[in-house]
Amino acid sequence: MRILLTGKNGQVGWELSRALAPLGEVIAFDREGLDLAAPGQIVSAVRAVRPDVIVNAAAYTLVDRAESEPDAALTINAVAAGILAEEAKRAGALLVHYSTDYVFDGTKDDPYVEEDPPNPLNTYGRSKLAGEHSIRAVGVPHLILRTSWVYTARGNNFFMTILRLLREKNALRIVSDQIGAPTSAGALADATADVLRRHGPLALGELSGIYHATAGGSTSWYGFATQIARLEQAALPQMPPIVPISSNEYPLPAARPKNSRLSNEKLLRCFGVKLPPWEACLEACHAQLRRAGPARNF
């Protein structure tokens, strides 16, 4: 299987480079090698690689900055996704793409299922929803995996930020009225590879559609931070108190849904794939960081 991977230095892209490797030849691009804002580069890359599968892990992911850069978000998350879809169709390839819990407004009481009507609250969510529409409109064999609250043991994300703040601050004030599933990039990449390994790109084409793919269970950002602190406790000179606050007390440019929970039943039913509970993913990610040793840099 020849797999073209975009966004290889992102959280999910980095983990996909590892997880997809046993499936075949992975030709992975960073932004320098393939800029999604340049349609000509997308066309040339896909035609040169002639992939069986395109996995698009690149995206405009700056949720708050997107409010002042809507065109950039739309270009990368929607226009480029559509061009990738057209090129995938031309190449006879399956397109695997990622989307987000932020396509929903969070007003539902239960976990969202794939058929629930989206209603994004922010520009990033609207651009990702437009990306879903672009791909579906092309009619290419595709899997759109909606995930949530992604983190990993490198770079900038909530997990790494909390580890740093636990050392820098006397107290942490963390939002407790948004509920979702923290999902490690590693677990999402493993699940993606699992789906491809079990079913193959041709069979998957017939199961084209949107699938929710998050870690199991749910918590708030406050609960997530508390669990990170619990795991890190032994390594801390002093444990600062963690105080729950409401979203109103922590205003950001982009509004977020209160309920980000996504039901993963369809992923399990159609593919037999299930991500581990969020606590287990977090423990694995924390252990990975610990193994990196004292030189790790928060």
Ligand SMILES: NC(=O)c1ccc[n+]([C@@H]2O[C@H](COP(=O)([O-])OP(=O)(O)OC[C@H]3O[C@@H](n4cnc5c(N)ncnc54)[C@H](OP(=O)(O)O)[C@@H]3O)[C@@H](O)[C@H]2O)c1
């Ligand atoms: N992070 C989350 O909490 C979250 C939640 C739900 C869904 N998702 C979705 O999951 C997928 C993976 O997200 P992630 O967390 O891995 O994001 P990430 O860590 O921000 O990685 C995104 C990657 O896309 C690359 N990129 C940005 N603009 C590009 C362009 N014009 N051309 C080529 N590459 C470009 C970035 O390159 P640079 O390194 O050069 O910037 C980066 O490597 C995305 O579709 C995202 O929307 C993420």
